[in-house]
Amino acid sequence: EAQVTQNPRYLITVTGKKLTVTCSQNMNHEYMSWYRQDPGLGLRQIYYSMNVEVTDKGDVPEGYKVSRKEKRNFPLILESPSPNQTSLYFCASSQTVEVSSPLHFGNGTRLTVT
């Protein structure tokens, strides 16, 4: 089944403890991206990647890192999480970098930082 898989689904951590949220897609998609979803703010892009070893900042990149060493994986790293990073996170991929190429989203990771 074609899908984007995120892990974990739920994560509770403390301020300053490094964490990684994994994302993997099995569709050989070129483009991958991370979003955060907050009430009243919709979906905001954190980072994106147009291909292996090519990443760039989105609209809210502060406090996050990403890497794209393999085409299928695009982990999101929080080096020193803070409470304002408590949010619902989505990884997404699309076949090409064209804007009309539909985004396929994972089922989300709900992160709580205390």
Next chain:
Amino acid sequence: GENVEQHPSTLSVQEGDSAVIKCTYSDSASNYFPWYKQELGKGPQLIIDIRSNVGEKKDQRIAVTLNKTAKHFSLHITETQPEDSAVYFCASSPVGATNKLIFGTGTLLAVQP
């Protein structure tokens, strides 16, 4: 930069009624407008999209209309069913951006049986 406003934030309708969600964008050069549906516990999924050279597009019970002059676009759902209950997001794409979408703030649609 591009900004997308979406209204209403919540919408409750009776089964069988129509539902309309409206979005306004700020960048007159935006040329692609998708709508995504997010069911509870899942990620958003594309349900319909429209390009700036088209005024209306239909797919069974859903349709999207675009008014470039007024810079707004709307999602229309007819004969609503309980399975239409979800959060709906509109989005627009700034010209020249690489698969970059600016999303609206979402509308929670509840269809009452």
